[in-house]
Amino acid sequence: MLKKRVEEALNAQINAEIWSAYFFLAISLHFAENGYPGFAARMRHQHGEEHQHALKLIDYVIEQGGKIELQDILDIPSDFGDPIESFEQVLVHLMRITDSFDTLLGVVCDEKDWATRAVLDWFVLNQVKEEAEISQMITSLKRMSGENGFYIMDADLAKKC
Ligand SMILES: [Fe+2]
16 A cells, blocks of 8 residues: 555656656657658657556556546647757756656655565666666767768667667
8 A cells, every 4th residue: 555645756757757758759750750760760669668667657556556647748849959959858858757756766765665665676777777878879979960970870770770
């Protein structure tokens, strides 16, 4: 059984993950519309990952007898700029999600809810991996800066996705 504060904090995180899924879908569409199929495919893959994160947390709340309250999905951006600016927005977004996990963990530790703490370990480490990947992508894009560099990186990702 979840304590009320933990249930509320998990609900906030679930809604943040659903917002995140839409954010990645929006940026995927931005890349697709601007001729970057590789970046578009990578961001669409991330859209699916974020959706799965939300479901994983939803399943846990249900298993613990809690209630899910879905909120409206508001203010999804549509202006992302060039690929470097776009991935910089992705990194800022991921860091905000990491912050919200830190807030959630604070509540969970205050309430001594060690089961939820164990569930969250995977998410915390996954954020580290995701931030590192996007940071590396920004570094590579800056190193190869310009349309030729964007084309090479996009084509490389298109092969992997
Ligand atoms: Fe996520």
